[in-house]
Amino acid sequence: MSSIKVAVRCRPLFESERAATGLDIQSRRILLDSKTYDPDYTFSPTATQEDVFDSCAPILQCVKDGLNGTIMVYGQTGTGKTFTMLGSEGQDNGVVHLIVAHMLEHVQQKTLEGVQCALTLSMIEIYNEKLTDMLSPNGDEEVTLIGGFPRSTNKVTLCRLNDANDAIAKGLTFRRTAATMMNERSSRSHVVFIVDVEQYNAYTEQADVAHLFLVDLAGSESLKKSQAVGSVANEAGKINKSLLALKSVFLALSNTNEATRPSHVPYRDSKLTELLQDSIGGTARTLMIACISSVGRDIEETKSTLMYAVKAKSIRNAANTEKEKLMTRLRSIEVENQKLRNRLQERVNDRGGYYVAKEEHEQFQQMEVEVGELRESVAQLVKDAQNTNAKTHISESQTKILQGLLEEKESQLNGYKQLYEDALIRFENQAASLQSSVQQAVAGAQRLLTNFSESNYSTMESWSRALSDALNAAPPIVAARRTVENPPVVVRVSSPLRVAPPTSSQSNSPRSKGRRAPPHSTEDASPPCSPERSLEPVADVPIESGGFQSVAQEIEYQCHKMVEDINAVFSTVLAGWESAFVEYHRNLLEAEARRDARIEEECASIIKQTTQGVQALLRANSSLGRDVAHVQELYKGTVDLHAKSFIPVSATPLKNLVHSSCMSVVSSAVHHFPERCPPSSLVDQINTIALSHQLKLNAHGSQNLLPLQSMESPALAQVSSIKNSMPLTGGAHNETVPSSQNGRKEPSSYSAPLNTGSAPRNRNNSLRRGSLSARNSNLPPDAKHKRSRSNQSVSTFEPRKRK
Numbered sequence: 001m002s003s004i005k006v007a008v009r010c011r012p013l014f015e016s017e018r019a020a021t022g023l024d025i026q027s028r029r030i031l032l033d034s035k036t037y038d039p040d041y042t043f044s045p046t047a048t049q050e051d052v053f054d055s056c057a058p059i060l061q062c063v064k065d066g067l068n069g070t071i072m073v074y075g076q077t078g079t080g081k082t083f084t085m086l087g088s089e090g091q092d093n094g095v096v097h098l099i100v101a102h103m104l105e106h107v108q109q110k111t112l113e114g115v116q117c118a119l120t121l122s123m124i125e126i127y128n129e130k131l132t133d134m135l136s137p138n139g140d141e142e143v144t145l146i147g148g149f150p151r152s153t154n155k156v157t158l159c160r161l162n163d164a165n166d167a168i169a170k171g172l173t174f175r176r177t178a179a180t181m182m183n184e185r186s187s188r189s190h191v192v193f194i195v196d197v198e199q200y201n202a203y204t205e206q207a208d209v210a211h212l213f214l215v216d217l218a219g220s221e222s223l224k225k226s227q228a229v230g231s232v233a234n235e236a237g238k239i240n241k242s243l244l245a246l247k248s249v250f251l252a253l254s255n256t257n258e259a260t261r262p263s264h265v266p267y268r269d270s271k272l273t274e275l276l277q278d279s280i281g282g283t284a285r286t287l288m289i290a291c292i293s294s295v296g297r298d299i300e301e302t303k304s305t306l307m308y309a310v311k312a313k314s315i316r317n318a319a320n321t322e323k324e325k326l327m328t329r330l331r332s333i334e335v336e337n338q339k340l341r342n343r344l345q346e347r348v349n350d351r352g353g354y355y356v357a358k359e360e361h362e363q364f365q366q367m368e369v370e371v372g373e374l375r376e377s378v379a380q381l382v383k384d385a386q387n388t389n390a391k392t393h394i395s396e397s398q399t400k401i402l403q404g405l406l407e408e409k410e411s412q413l414n415g416y417k418q419l420y421e422d423a424l425i426r427f428e429n430q431a432a433s434l435q436s437s438v439q440q441a442v443a444g445a446q447r448l449l450t451n452f453s454e455s456n457y458s459t460m461e462s463w464s465r466a467l468s469d470a471l472n473a474a475p476p477i478v479a480a481r482r483t484v485e486n487p488p489v490v491v492r493v494s495s496p497l498r499v500a501p502p503t504s505s506q507s508n509s510p511r512s513k514g515r516r517a518p519p520h521s522t523e524d525a526s527p528p529c530s531p532e533r534s535l536e537p538v539a540d541v542p543i544e545s546g547g548f549q550s551v552a553q554e555i556e557y558q559c560h561k562m563v564e565d566i567n568a569v570f571s572t573v574l575a576g577w578e579s580a581f582v583e584y585h586r587n588l589l590e591a592e593a594r595r596d597a598r599i600e601e602e603c604a605s606i607i608k609q610t611t612q613g614v615q616a617l618l619r620a621n622s623s624l625g626r627d628v629a630h631v632q633e634l635y636k637g638t639v640d641l642h643a644k645s646f647i648p649v650s651a652t653p654l655k656n657l658v659h660s661s662c663m664s665v666v667s668s669a670v671h672h673f674p675e676r677c678p679p680s681s682l683v684d685q686i687n688t689i690a691l692s693h694q695l696k697l698n699a700h701g702s703q704n705l706l707p708l709q710s711m712e713s714p715a716l717a718q719v720s721s722i723k724n725s726m727p728l729t730g731g732a733h734n735e736t737v738p739s740s741q742n743g744r745k746e747p748s749s750y751s752a753p754l755n756t757g758s759a760p761r762n763r764n765n766s767l768r769r770g771s772l773s774a775r776n777s778n779l780p781p782d783a784k785h786k787r788s789r790s791n792q793s794v795s796t797f798e799p800r801k802r803k
């Protein structure tokens, strides 16, 4: 037996909230209105998700050991239940995520150890007393409970953490939430995450499954506070009802008083309690996280939550393995079966028994045996099938887990490979740069060495040459016999580099008497030697003394001479060296002077060229400026001219131009003006027609029409005058146009319009209209009226003579 563990988590206050005065959280104990509550774990507002997760460890261990476990959050709306289970929005940092990650790690580890196990996840929502599968394609497949456990849900086999988090996120998209006054995103349903850890037992050839229920309950809410209305209020009612059923279960199970304890636990009062049957008072190990707020106005709800948390703490669950649980259930079924049999027997006995024929009885017994056998084989088959299914499922998930691990490792390996390659490239680059620096250093050293040794060698060579010359030039030394009385004489050979004035002891020594002073001293040394140079012996030459004093003296003299010669050679060499140095120095100075002079020269030339260039530029600028000004001037002139041309000084030229153009048009029109005289035949015909009309008119008593020639229009008269004023050239009057299509020649005027600019008109009509209108103007009004009605009537038409 194990009691339900209880944790209390107090959420932080929001800005607008005020803390309750009577609430005090002291490490694990909670004091509220002088009452002490003592949960197993207490989390203050500063506690982290990881802290809460740590308190789940014992439950997780039980699940790993094959027992069922439950972790549920309980409390008033807006106290952080969903925050605790699922974390802040959009972040996978809730206790559910941490637990799934932990269990996945466990299963992966087991798989690597060769244990066949799998991890699956299903999600169920309880909304308005209806269970739906949140991992079904649309999140709306209904789920039925068998023995308090959901049957055939869409499970996701978890192999990688990302898959698990994706599945959780996908399922949660179907969760119903709504905004209330208590919580902006209040859960309107309970959600149960079922994490199954399946482990195949090779010895029993069975798959053991441990279920872990992670329950995010919707919060109890007062409609007055949440101000929920409509469907949200209905939801709140359903939520409160299911939570009430849960409280009843708590009360029933926590009652330790034999007398008052109800015989029946109302699990079936709501879907929630039916589903949590195994978690509360069942076989599961359970942790209840009671969420509270420290807000003053919520203090009553906080008290209620703490009270039920304490009640839950006293509930004892029977923690068995799944197998033990089944055995318990089997035993209870057997007991019930026996009870039923007994009752049946009692009834049979009450009725005095029942009788069957012997054959029937035997047949019945035979059938019973057969049914029993069949039942056994079916049970065996079901068991085999279940095991096979479980085996297949586990091995499938095993493969997936291994695949997932492999992919993870591969990606890690690739990362390492990349790192290695990067490091290798960096190393190679460094090695190359190091190598090149070493090479450069070696080359430099070699160069230095070569230069140094060459110069040293040449100096040494010159010295040795000089020395051998000096030795060759010296007279042969006569050999002296060395005796004890004649101790060897030591001649000091000094380096010319260390020439110093002879000390008084040297100059006064008996041996120096009669000797010639060395040619170089501090005073006459050229070039002068540095003051730190001192006269130090570089070699001691022993000379034997003997009976032949003169020989010894001679030798000494020779030696002195030799030393002098050597000194001279050294001096020469030194002088040469120093003069070479001086020359080098001089050459250097000269070269530098030359360089400076050349630089100055070049600079001067550059400055000169630049100055010239600038001057040329300025010149070009000014000349081009002049050009521009000139063009501007021109342009200005043109513009002025143009502007001037628009000043209407006088309209006369234009008028004249228009007049002359009009006149030319008129004159050309006059040229083309048709002949005044129609052909005589036509005139005759017209006259005939006019006559006949006149006769008819006369017969009807109409007035006579005036003859045509007496009613010439002013326009016609003007045209005639213009025409007559024009010189008549080239037979203009008789001008003809090319023959028309029927070969008839027509006067050109027939095709030319009058200068009125209107459409071409029939010559006769225009003439007639002009003459008629002119005529009408002379008529009395009633005559005009009559005329207009018989407007086509014409009088006798007299052809006019051409002037």
Ligand SMILES: Nc1ncnc2c1ncn2[C@@H]1O[C@H](COP(=O)(O)OP(=O)(O)OP(=O)(O)O)[C@@H](O)[C@H]1O
Residues within 6 Å of the ligand: 010, 011, 012, 045, 075, 076, 077, 078, 079, 080, 081, 082, 083, 084, 088, 183, 185, 186, 187, 188, 217, 218, 219, 220, 291
């Ligand atoms: N420990 C916490 N730290 C920071 N914020 C928190 C904490 N607990 C809760 N909140 C914030 O409080 C608000 C309400 O939390 P949450 O939605 O989890 O409450 P709830 O109890 O699930 O409410 P309901 O029952 O209505 O769904 C959220 O904005 C949440 O982010």
